[in-house]
Amino acid sequence: MITAPLPLDEDVRLHALRQLDILDTDPEEAFDRIARLAAFAFGVPIVLISLVDEDRQWFKSHHGLAACETPRSMSFCAHAVLSKRLLVVEDALDDERFADNPLVTGEPHIRFYAGAPLKLANGQVIGTLCLIDAAPRSFDANQAAMLDEFAQLVERELETRRQLLRSRTAHERDRRSLAISEARFRTVFEQxxxxxxxxxxxxxxxxxxxxxxxxxxxxxxxxxxxxxxxxxxxxxxxxxxxxxxxxxxxxxxxxxxxxxxxxxxxxxxxxxxxxxxxxxxxxxxxxxxxxxxxISSRKKSEEALRNYHVELEERVRERTVELRRSRDAMQTITDNLPALIAVVDRNLCYQFNNETFRRVFAADPSLLRGHSLRETLGTETFEALQPFFARALAGERVTCENVRYAAAPERVWCATYIPAERDGKVTGFYVMSHDVTEQRRTEQRLRESALLDPLTGLANRRALQDSLGALRASGKPYALFFIDMDGFKAINDRYGHDTGDVLLREVARRLAATVRTDDIVCRLGGDEFVVASRGVDDARTGERIAAAICLAVSKPLAMNGKLIEMSASVGVVLAGQRGATGATGANGAIGANPANAGTVASGAAPNASAALSVEAEGHALADDPLCLADAAMYEAKRAGRNTWRVAPRAEALAALDV
Known part of the structure; x- marks a missing residue:
């Protein structure tokens, strides 16, 4: 007996066969009808629709034969699959390939065989439609053509099945995507x-x-x-x-x-x-x-500020009327106001300046009278403010909220220009400029504090989401490391929350010292940390970083004469590269659990335990690298802690039907 060698494209052929999801399925009338008609048309006792798997040939329809499958090693059909052409054996006893074949010498005592290859749309041959008789017989060209027609009927049924399977798969994918989208919308909407x-x-x-x-x-x-x-x-x-x-x-x-x-x-x-x-x-x-x-609070603040400005402006107007008769009195009043106050004529020359000009511009206010604003402010500042001067001279009260004077560039001022009128004509304008530097700094501190964790000084969850959004938008690879302290609650309970806070700050310091300076280190809350590392696109590098994190965190912390043992479990996911949400690779361990270290065996499903855990968490994990890293972290917990696990690739999740 001569066993047919494997085709050169065997892996591709087997992949095409398994994508049909037809092996070991129940009988279907469409295929059985073709087998019955072929048996009648050719007058043979046995007709098989045979699909050649890796180690066997399995019969989708087996008219006249009780067996559902036979070993591939003794299969006639394997020879037809190899040649990709019609195979006719008129008398098996006269063919050295089959003369001593158990299917010839024993049941079903094959003497005659004719097998037409079954081809998919991509040209892959996955099996045959074959005729079998216990007696030798001849087979002419007309019969060969008719057998090919029957084979085409089987191929059409297979193609119909493939299209239906693809449609069901697409429908299920769309249904899951819609469910995930609706769940996300509801979460965002409600929370x-x-x-x-x-x-x-x-x-x-x-x-x-x-x-x-x-x-x-x-x-x-x-x-x-x-x-x-x-x-x-x-x-x-x-x-x-x-x-x-x-x-x-x-x-x-x-x-x-x-x-x-x-x-x-x-x-x-x-x-x-x-x-x-x-x-x-x-x-x-x-x-x-x-x-x-x-924004009620903001509106109240704005109203109070407007009232303050209105009150101050009104006070200046009242004082101006009185101080026309007494410039010295006006000078005394304005010199004691915490603002730059000046009177400017239509030629943009100072007519009056208060004492604050001495402190800001290091100039005697009395010597500034008659000098142009350009001389005092400098050309750059003057040209920036000139449009406001023009509007004031046109009769409009205007405010510029971000003025920087060259004499004090570190300070920020809010300047208001109020038209000065006499006899219904604008003769110039008044200047009131308030130092708002501290207010701006307070606003900046408030903005910064909204993105920082108050305990550790690391980026907080909101800052992480902003950073991840930017990383995803860049399309470049990156790695996420989800870090959870092992036994942190026990440390809190034993040593107190103050000690726990010190420990968290120390972990934050160690993480920042371990990773690169441009990596993102974040505390999500509690004892959970996340590191986002740009440019990491292979599992080996991700594992090396995870090992360094575990090693850095696992060093005991000395406090008050005591050594506090601590460790962390790390979940790793590679993201950002085209076509992947995760990465395969070795599971690693250090410290307390060296037995956990290992690599994925060749041909085995990569990181199967992590993938199964992801499946238990739900289909939404496959779309979110942070959720994948979280799930991988729990795999590390289950593996004994003080270790890491790498999340699977998206194709590994698909193989598990996640």
Missing amino acids: TPIGKAVVDLDGRFLDVNKKFTEIVGYDEATLRKRTFASVTHPADVAGDVALASELLAGRQATYAMEKRYLRPDGTPVWVSLAVSLVRDVSGAPLHFIAAVQD
């Missing part, structure tokens, strides 16, 4: 700290989140019965409706405004409103989505 509302085209509330109800003071059930206009301050309704009409007309994609809602007790609440219009695939408008932030 965002911003008020969110979905409003229909008639202005009625369709859905609101909890934050929105807190802002406007109505519960969700009440809002669903009302329109946005009914809870808006009457003075703001027209502007809101006009901008909504612009969206519906397609003249704007979004709009933003500041407006007031009226709470049930009639109290107005100022909000910053951003609205977008959702359209269907045909472009028809569906509904509005509104995002609302309560």
Whole structure:
């Protein structure tokens, strides 16, 4: 017996066969009908639709034969698959390839065989439609042509099955994507700290989140019965409706405004409103989505500041009338105000300056009179402010909120220019410039503190999300390391929370010292940290970094004469490269668990335990590198802690039907 050698493209052929998902399936009438008709047409007792697998030939239809499969080593069909042409054996006893074949010498005592190859659309031969008889027989060209026609019927059924399978797969993928998208939208909608509302085209509330109800003071059930206009301050309704009409007309994609809602007790609440219009695939408008932030506190501050400016301006005006008769009195008053105050004529020359000019410009205020603003301010600052001077001379009160004088470039000033009038004509303008440096610094500190973890000084969750968004947008590879302290609660319980805080700060310091200076180190909260490392595109590098992290964290911490043992479990995912959300590679361990170290065997499913854990977490993990790293971290926990695990590639997840 001569066993047919494997085709050169065997791996590709087997992949095409298995993609049909047909092996070991139940009998199907479509295939059995073809087998019966072929048996009748050719007058043979046995007709098989044979699919040649790696070690066997499996029969999708087996007319006249009880067996469902036979070994590939003794298969006639394997020879037909190898040649990719019709194989006819008129008498097996006269063919040295089959004369001593167990299927010839024993049941079913094959003497005659004719097998037509079954080809897929990509040209791969996956099996045969074969005729078998226990007696030798001849087979002419007409019969060969007819057998080929029958084989084409089987091929059409296989192609139909492949198309149906592809359609089902696509439908299931779309269904899962839609479910994930809806879950994400609901999570963002409900948990965002911003008020969110979905409003229909008639202005009625369709859905609101909890934050929105807190802002406007109505519960969700009440809002669903009302329109946005009914809870808006009457003075703001027209502007809101006009901008909504612009969206519906397609003249704007979004709009933003500041407006007031009226709470049930009639109290107005100022909000910053951003609205977008959702359209269907045909472009028809569906509904509005509104995002609302309560800015009442800011409005109160602005009102207080406006009142302060109004009061100060009024005071200056009153003083000016009086000080026309007494410049010395005006000088005394203005010299004691914490602002730069000056009078400028239409030629842009100083007519008056207070004592603050001496401190800022190191110049005697009395010597500045008659000198141009350009001389004192410098050319660059003068040209930047000249448009404001022109507007003031045109009769407009204007303010420039970000003025820097060359004499004190580190300070920031807010300058107001007020037209000076006499007999109905603008004769110049008054200058009031306030030092707002500390206010700007406070605002900057507040912005920075919103992105930093107060305990460790690392980036916080919000900063991480911003950084990950930028990394994803760049399309370049990066690695995520999800780090969770082992037994941190026990340390807290034993040594106290103050010690726990010291430990967390030390871990933060070690992480920052271990990774590169341009890597992103973040504390998510509690004892969870994340490192995002740019440019890492292979599992070996990711494992090396994970090992360094485990080693750095596992060093005991000396405190108050005691050594506190600590360690961390690390989940790794490679992301950003085209076509991958994860990476295969070796699982590694150090310290307490060296037995966990190892590599993925050739031909085995990469990192199967991690992939199975990801499957248990749900399909949404496959789309989120941070979730994948989190799941891999739990695999490291289960592996004994003080170790790391690398998340699988996206194709490994697909092989597990995640």
